Amino acid sequence: MSVKNATDAVWELNMSYLWLAQRLLQEDRATGMFRLGLTADVADALTSLSIKNMIDLSSSGQVVCVLRPSQLGVVSTFTRPTLPVDIARLHVALAFASGRFNNEELL
Incomplete structure (x- = not known):
């Protein structure tokens, strides 16, 4: 880059x-x-x-997109070693679809 x-x-x-x-x-x-x-x-x-x-x-100088994995629970779901990657991806996709992003919903 x-x-x-x-x-x-x-x-x-x-x-x-x-x-x-x-x-x-x-x-x-x-x-x-x-x-x-x-x-x-x-x-x-x-x-x-x-x-x-x-x-x-x-060129506005502002980032125009919002990264949805900004919630700790989403990030920790991907980094947790106990869940297989496919299950973690499915869990995050379901959380995004439901609009629920707090830690309790993802853990």
């Missing part, structure tokens, strides 16, 4: 996310919305962005 500073890193992250979001939504809208954790309105807005809009949004 040849990023020179944090501003460049934020721009690259934003562009990568927006490009991926559009691709996932164009390939299979429902699955893309689920994977990205988007509402229909946000999915519509992301799908309609032009490349110029994407560049402008990416």
